């Protein structure tokens with residue numbers, strides 16, 4: 239399709255950047271290759287993906303779009319509705335995401351228990367129920383009103399869909415991929431926020447060790463007898479999965495008469511989490527701070543197998559990270575890389591690096607926590623809404639505790655485990671975690687004028703990161719630490735600073751508070767468009783003077 243033809247069929251006038259993105263997508267499709275597009279936040283990448291998928295559908299091309307969350311999928315669906323209200327786009331998802339039960343008549347997701355599969359109050363949809371162009375919430379609402387299961391409705395329609403939308407979990411996890419792969423074979427692939435593929439692929443699962451089920455508790459006792467496991471050793475200790483499943487079915491069946499549907503749903507969820515210990519593809523399991531986390535070192539390898547199913551595709555992100563990673567993923571298919579120029583003026587975004595601080599472990603002292611708190615309040619004097627992003631939940635909790643102790647009159651609102659709000663003389667501070675929900679994807683109510691990134695958030699666990707570094711070194715990569723882990727840390731920081739600009743007229747300031755951001759290899763791993771907004775490195779007092787101007 240000629241790109242000029244495309245403009246006339248759109249309900250909006252695309253910008254120069256959007257025209258370029260659309261052009262790359264169509265050329266990529268024609269050549270059956272892969273492309274990676276790096277473009278800043280707010281340029282309309284999601285709109286372009288929806289537009290391209292809709293226009294390709296008109297030519298009979300089926301597309302599969304993977305987003306990180308159902309919320310991001312919902313944005314794509316909204317764009318599709320504006321472009322073509324008749325398009326057959328379906329959102330597929332997990333039992334938990336698409337279950338219609340609200341725990342009143344029967345427990346949510348009861349169908350996951352084999353012997354109780356048919357006890358659900360919702361029936362199967364008839365073949366004429368077509369769930370096109372609903373996001374996950376709309377699909378659940380609509381299906382519930384009709385008395386049918388949204389999960390079944392979505393999966394029974396997927397074969398006839400022109401556009402399939404799913405979360406990236408379906409690309410990453412074995413069981414999810416098994417379920418979706420027969421429908422997406424030979425479709426054109428679009429991945430939004432593709433930088434999440436590697437992070438989520440390395441940390442395969444994570445759940446809190448706070449369970450109700452006696453059977454699960456017994457399994458966890460064994461798991462918690464050590465702080466780290468290889469999968470092989472753990473399975474030797476746990477025994478076979480069959481007897482666990484049999485016991486859990488018996489436990490649920492015995493509880494079903496209690497009619498405590500909320501408890502039953504909670505326990506069903508616990509089973510599905512514990513099952514991951516047998517079924518998920520992980521190498522190492524870590525138990526720390528009441529969390530059980532499974533890790534796999536090299537998701538590039540199995541993503542490579544999965545990408546072979548598609549007839550090419552486009553991956554987009556504001557912070558894609560190292561190109562080497564994507565070369566590994568697409569392997570023997572050509573990869574075209576497009577880095578789009580910075581879309582904002584120099585006045586819209588100013589980024590400073592503070593070179594008098596670090597969150598290295600040896601520098602995580604009570605004095606430094608106090609220093610961070612003092613800096614937060616001094617910066618708040620220069621702005622209305624300040625977002626502060628820490629390297630971990632542990633760091634966030636330390637700062638919240640220090641503020642509570644030193645500034646007892648300042649009111650706190652804990653919105654969630656990863657978002658704490660403070661109000662100070664009419665100004666607002668949102669404390670959050672880099673890479674957490676509020677660092678990317680979710681909008682902060684009221685927006686942010688300034689973002690302070692505290693520390694370079696290097697991922698965990700170190701042993702696997704070192705193994706990844708070794709793997710990339712073995713491939714002859716001159717800076718193996720960049721694809722192995724540095725890019726993830728800088729991606730989280732850039733995504734956090736991206737919170738200050740959500741629309742074309744927004745303005746904001748970003749502060750990277752860790753001297754390691756000045757290191758050459760760290761600076762190099764920042765996206766090209768972002769590098770052009772870095773004003774200068776300074777110490778905190780210099781920064782305060784610069785902010786006066």
Ligand code: SF4
Nearest residue numbers: 337347348349358387
């Ligand atoms: S059949 Fe559907 S509505 Fe019923 S429990 Fe399963 S997912 Fe929920």
